[in-house]
Amino acid sequence: MASNRNYAVVPQTPTAPGYAPIPINQQAVNAAVLPAQQYxxxxxxxxxLNPAVSKPTALVPLVLAVPxxxxxxxxxxxxxxxxxxxxxGATPTALLKLYSGTSMTLxxxxxxxxxxxxxxxxxxxxxxxxxxxxxxxxxxxxxxxxKSVFGATLGAEAALAAPIPNVNFNxxxxxxxxxxxxxxxxxxxxxxxxxxxxxxF
Numbered sequence: 001m002a003s004n005r006n007y008a009v010v011p012q013t014p015t016a017p018g019y020a021p022i023p024i025n026q027q028a029v030n031a032a033v034l035p036a037q038q039y040x041x042x043x044x045x046x047x048x049l050n051p052a053v054s055k056p057t058a059l060v061p062l063v064l065a066v067p068x069x070x071x072x073x074x075x076x077x078x079x080x081x082x083x084x085x086x087x088x089g090a091t092p093t094a095l096l097k098l099y100s101g102t103s104m105t106l107x108x109x110x111x112x113x114x115x116x117x118x119x120x121x122x123x124x125x126x127x128x129x130x131x132x133x134x135x136x137x138x139x140x141x142x143x144x145x146x147k148s149v150f151g152a153t154l155g156a157e158a159a160l161a162a163p164i165p166n167v168n169f170n171x172x173x174x175x176x177x178x179x180x181x182x183x184x185x186x187x188x189x190x191x192x193x194x195x196x197x198x199x200x201f
Contacts, residue, residue: 088187
């Protein structure tokens, strides 16, 4: 499969005047720089933030925006996430969720995938998540499956929890994705380092 990775983030809000996706790892105003570390100190679902624009008074999620591309329509493509995670405390666990949307209010987004709570070691753990997706304007949806690896824990492949509805590949962006992480313990030293959040096709 040909590889052309489109990294893109939402600058402030997708409804802002002059909105346009900004490539990650390129020099640009509000471009997100990966790798990026985020502390996850609470035992609660936590949105992965855009480190380039997030401030204590204005938190912005890290959003992967899939641009309008004719070659994506009707063709399988992959959404890839990779990084390291450390969860402090006894018997550490973590689970990752993928949403369709752009909101810090998770109920305003559509849950697409949730890994099982994976058992971690008490040191830093590598992880990856991969969703295989396909959609078209004709069907008006994106469907697919996902699987994951957290440390030594392999997650079984499963279908997306729901299709992304109202899809039009002439729109820009076609779809937006964001991530959350839920550590099993509350610990001041717990953190996640994200190396990749990308679409591969």
